[in-house]
Amino acid sequence: MDKTIVDLIVKKVLEQLQAEDRRIxxxxxGRHVHLSKEDAIKLFGTDELTPVKELSQPGQFLCKEKVRxxxxxxxxxxxxxxxxxxxxxxxxxxxTDARALGVAAIVRDSGDTAGCPSVWxxxxxxxxxxxxxxxxxxxxxxMTPEDASRFSVKDGDKVSVRVHxxxxxxxxxxxxxxxxxxxxxxxxxxxEANAVGLNKxxxxxxx
Amino acid sequence: MDKTIVDLIVKKVLEQLQAEDRRIxxxxxGRHVHLSKEDAIKLFGTDELTPVKELSQPGQFLCKEKVRxxxxxxxxxxxxxxxxxxxxxxxxxxxTDARALGVAAIVRDSGDTAGCPSVWxxxxxxxxxxxxxxxxxxxxxxMTPEDASRFSVKDGDKVSVRVHxxxxxxxxxxxxxxxxxxxxxxxxxxxEANAVGLNKxxxxxxx
Numbered sequence: 001m002d003k004t005i006v007d008l009i010v011k012k013v014l015e016q017l018q019a020e021d022r023r024i025x026x027x028x029x030g031r032h033v034h035l036s037k038e039d040a041i042k043l044f045g046t047d048e049l050t051p052v053k054e055l056s057q058p059g060q061f062l063c064k065e066k067v068r069x070x071x072x073x074x075x076x077x078x079x080x081x082x083x084x085x086x087x088x089x090x091x092x093x094x095x096t097d098a099r100a101l102g103v104a105a106i107v108r109d110s111g112d113t114a115g116c117p118s119v120w121x122x123x124x125x126x127x128x129x130x131x132x133x134x135x136x137x138x139x140x141x142x143m144t145p146e147d148a149s150r151f152s153v154k155d156g157d158k159v160s161v162r163v164h165x166x167x168x169x170x171x172x173x174x175x176x177x178x179x180x181x182x183x184x185x186x187x188x189x190x191x192e193a194n195a196v197g198l199n200k201x202x203x204x205x206x207x
Numbered sequence: 208m209d210k211t212i213v214d215l216i217v218k219k220v221l222e223q224l225q226a227e228d229r230r231i232x233x234x235x236x237g238r239h240v241h242l243s244k245e246d247a248i249k250l251f252g253t254d255e256l257t258p259v260k261e262l263s264q265p266g267q268f269l270c271k272e273k274v275r276x277x278x279x280x281x282x283x284x285x286x287x288x289x290x291x292x293x294x295x296x297x298x299x300x301x302x303t304d305a306r307a308l309g310v311a312a313i314v315r316d317s318g319d320t321a322g323c324p325s326v327w328x329x330x331x332x333x334x335x336x337x338x339x340x341x342x343x344x345x346x347x348x349x350m351t352p353e354d355a356s357r358f359s360v361k362d363g364d365k366v367s368v369r370v371h372x373x374x375x376x377x378x379x380x381x382x383x384x385x386x387x388x389x390x391x392x393x394x395x396x397x398x399e400a401n402a403v404g405l406n407k408x409x410x411x412x413x414x
Binding site: 094095096105107138139160162166167168169170171172173190191192194195196197 | 301302303312314345346367369373374375376377378379380397398399401402403404
C-alpha cells in the first residue's frame with residue numbers, strides 16, 4: 001500500500017478518536033497578577049519578566065518575579081506574576097482572597113476590569129497602585145478553532161460543564177474563548193476547584 | 208357560606224401555592240464544631256452549652272462558647288460551637304480550611320467520621336483531642352416528610368440543585384435528609400457558596 005495512504009488512514013483514525021473524546025482538562029488558577037509594561041518597569045526595572053515555567057496556554061509563563069498584593073484589610077505575599085506583560089495590570093483573585101484583602105469580589109471576564117476594585121502592588125523595591133484592576137475571573141475554556149468546531153461552539157458562547165471531582169457539579173455559564181494560539185483547557189478558581197473537590201488531571205464534559 | 212368551608216378553601220389554596228413553590232433556601236455553613244457531652248464537660252465544665260442564637264434547624268443553636276481548632280499546620284481561633292451536645296465530637300470544615308489546618312479534606316455525611324482526620328480542640332482552660340472527628344460535610348437538604356412528598360424525594364436520595372448566585376451552577380449528589388423536626392433548607396460550605404457567588408436569601412431549585 002502507498003505510504004501516503006497509510007499516513008492518511010492513521011491521521012483520519014486519530015482525528016476520529018479525538019472527535020469522540022469530549023473531555024476537557026480542568027485546571028485551578030491560583031491568585032495571580034498580570035503586569036502592564038509600565039508597572040513591570042516601575043517594580044522590576046524591566047518589562048522583560050523572567051520565565052521559570054511554561055503554562056498550559058502557549059506563550060504564557062510563570063515569572064521568577066513575585067509581588068505582594070495589598071488591599072484595605074489584608075495582603076498576600078509572594079503572589080505569582082504571569083508573563084508576558086499585558087496592556088493593563090490585572091489582579092485575579094478567588095472570592096475567598098477578595099474577602100481577605102477587603103475588596104469587592106466582582107466576577108468578570110479577563111480584560112473587563114472597568115469599575116473593579118483597586119489594590120496596591122509591591123515588588124522589587126517599589127510599589128504601584130493598580131486602579132480598577134482586581135477581578136474574580138469568570139470560569140472559561142480556552143480552545144482552538146478546531147476544538148470549537150468539534151464541540152459545536154463559538155467564541156463568546158456560554159456552556160454548561162460537568163466536572164467530576166470528589167463531589168460532582170455542573171458549572172453553568174462557562175465562557176468559550178477561541179484562539180488559534182490557545183490549548184484546550186478549562187480554568188476555574190480555587191473556590192470552584194474546592195467546591196467540586198478537584199483532583200489533578202480532572203476532566204470536564206460540555207453538556 | 209359555612210365558616211368551616213371558607214377555612215378549608217383557604218387551607219387548600221395555600222397548600223396549592225406552596226406546592227408550586229419549588230424554591231429551597233440555601234445557607235452557607237461556616238466552620239463549626241459539635242461537641243460530645245464528655246468533651247463539653249472537659250472544656251467548659253458542663254454539657255449544657257449556652258445558646259446565643261437559634262439556627263434554621265429547630266432546636267439547634269449557636270453557643271456562647273467558642274473553641275480553637277488545632278491541626279498539624281495551623282489553627283483557627285474563635286470557632287463556632289453548635290449545640291446541643293451530640294454523641295461524638297465532630298468538626299466541620301471547608302476544603303480551604305482543611306488545607307490551612309494541614310488535615311485531609313474528606314467529604315462525608317454528618318455523623319460518618321470513621322477514618323477521618325483528628326484535630327485538637329482548645330476551649331475554656333482545657334484542650335481535648337478529637338480523634339477521627341474532622342469532615343468536609345456533604346452538601347445536603349433538610350426537609351420535613353411533607354416537603355419530601357412535595358418534592359417527590361425520600362430520605363437518603365441524592366438530587367441535583369441549581370443555585371442562582373452571581374455565577375450559576377448545579378450541585379449534583381445533594382443528599383436529602385428527612386425528619387419531622389427539620390426545616391426546609393440546603394446547606395453548603397463556604398467554598399461551594401463562593402463557587403456559586405451566593406447572596407443572602409439565595410434559593411435553589413431541585414432539577
